[in-house]
Each structure stands twice: as C-alpha cells, then as structure tokens.
Amino acid sequence: MRIISGTHKGKIITPDKNFKARPTTDFAKENLFNVLNNYIDIEDASILDLFAGTGSISYEFASRGAGKIISIELNYNHYAFIKKTAAQLGFKNMTIFKTDVFIACKKLNGTTFDIIFADPPYNLEKINEIPAAIFNNDLLAPDGIAIIEHPGTVDFSSEPNFFEHRQYGSVNFSIFKRQ
Template identity: 55%
Template structure:
C-alpha cells in the first residue's frame, strides 16, 4: 500500500500481515483521486473518513493538502496502527477517532466538504450510510459523499446519487444533497 500523490507521494505503508482491513487498492485509489482532482480543491478541504481501516484514504487526503481529516475506526489494532502512522508521517491534520461509525454519525454536528465511507462489503447496514449522512446534514454546500462498495450494491435510485465509478472489483458511488445539486 502506498500514498499515490502529494507531499508523501510514493511512501509505502506496511500494515501487519494479520491486519483484518481490506485497504482500497492502489489502482482504485489512484483513479478515484484523479477524478476528485477535477472536482475539488484539496487545500482547505474538511474530510471525514469512515471505516478508516489502514488509514490509507486519510493519508492520501492529508498528503494532498486537506485542512483537516477525521478518521473513524472501531477496531483497536487498526486504530493504533493509524495513530502510529500519523505520527511517523507527521500528518497532524488527521484526527483519529476510535468509535463505531453509526454511533459517531448520530452524535456528529460538524459539516464536511468530503465524506468517504469504506465499510466492510458485507456490512448489514451498508445501504443506510447515504441516508444517515444526508439526514444528519453533514455535508457542506457542494459537499460530496463517496461510498466504496462491491458490485452487489446499487445506489443508482437514491435521490442524492450522482454517479458510480468502477475500478476492477472496487466500486465508488458518489452522492450530493439533491437540494444542492444544479
């Protein structure tokens, strides 16, 4: 696993071999960030990374100049790995939070420019994530939610759905609050 671009471009991240998280592939991550490069200005971006896993998406946003990144991860070993890596890379704009994502979303009152969710593909409540975020009004105007998922999920009928991108076996669905879409 590596950081694709920015100030830490090319840096390799090495989680333990017994790590349970499924990191976003470098191929999918590179393509996703190429798309995002045309949609957003990374500097001053306020990001929420849900189901942080290895922290790879958080490191990528921080490396590209995001102002702040909150990375939410429940698993204790994964959380410690994220904390350690943040320290090693000196990515002080990342705030790791050890919490259940659904509990965090219910109590969160901050708004974000970008929310990225990479839940386990077999998560029972995966399809409820866009509704939770939109109902809680967690996106700033023009804010974007991206949900990583398998091909089994189809969000195309969701009222806030924008588009889907597929890179190998990785699918990204993009959402924006429908009231804010042009």
C-alpha cells in the first residue's frame, strides 16, 4: 500500500504479513480522493476514520494536509501498527483510539467532522447500522461528507442522508451528506 498524494506521496507502507485488515486498494483510494476533492477541501479538514485497519486512509488525509484526524480501530495489533507508523511518518495531527466504532461514535456525540470514512469488515453483522451511528450521534459537520466502503451486496441507497454510490472494481463507496 502506498500514499497516493501530498507531502508523503509515493511512500510505501508494508504491514506485517499476519495483518488481518483489508486495505482499500490504491486504485479505489485514488478515485475516492478524486471524488472528495470535488466536494470538499481536505486541507485543514477534521477527519474521522472508522475501522481504520492499516491506517491507509488516515495517512492519506494526513499527507494531504488535513487538520485533525481521529482513527478508530478495535484490533490491538492494527491499532499499534497505525500508532507506530503515524509516529514514523511524523503525522502529529493523528490521534488513534483502540475501541469499538459504535462506542466511539457515542462518546464523540456532538463532535463534528468534515469528512468521515468508514471501512468496516465486509462481514460485519452491524454494517447497516453505520449510517445511524454517524447521524444519530451528530458527527458530520453541516457541509461534511461521510463515505462508507462496503461489499456490493450492501445497499445504503434507502438510508436517510444517502447522496450517491460509486463503484471501482469490486470496491463500493456509499456517500452521505446532511439533508
């Protein structure tokens, strides 16, 4: 996995071979950030990265000048990897919490973010509850954007605040905005 753009453009990050996370492909990540650049200014934006996994998306935001990044990851090995890598890369604006995403959303209630990205495990039983966790806890800023990466078998189009769906190969993104 590599950082696509910004101050650390081209930096390759290699997690341990035993790593269980499925990082967003470089192809999908590049397309996602092209879409984001059309909707919102990433520089100085506040970011919430749910199910951070390898930290790939958080590093990308940090490299592109985001102001504040909060990464949530439950798996201890993944959390430790993100924390170590962020320090090695000098990303002082990243804060990583080892906790359940749904608990974190409740604790962050009322703290708003310009961009929220969620990349849950595709087999997560509560995957359909992610939009509610974001919007019921008032986490998205008024002009913010939330993106959920998900398998093609999941359809968020009937959810309140759903804005659009994008597909890049086998990767699906549902995009949400405040209505």
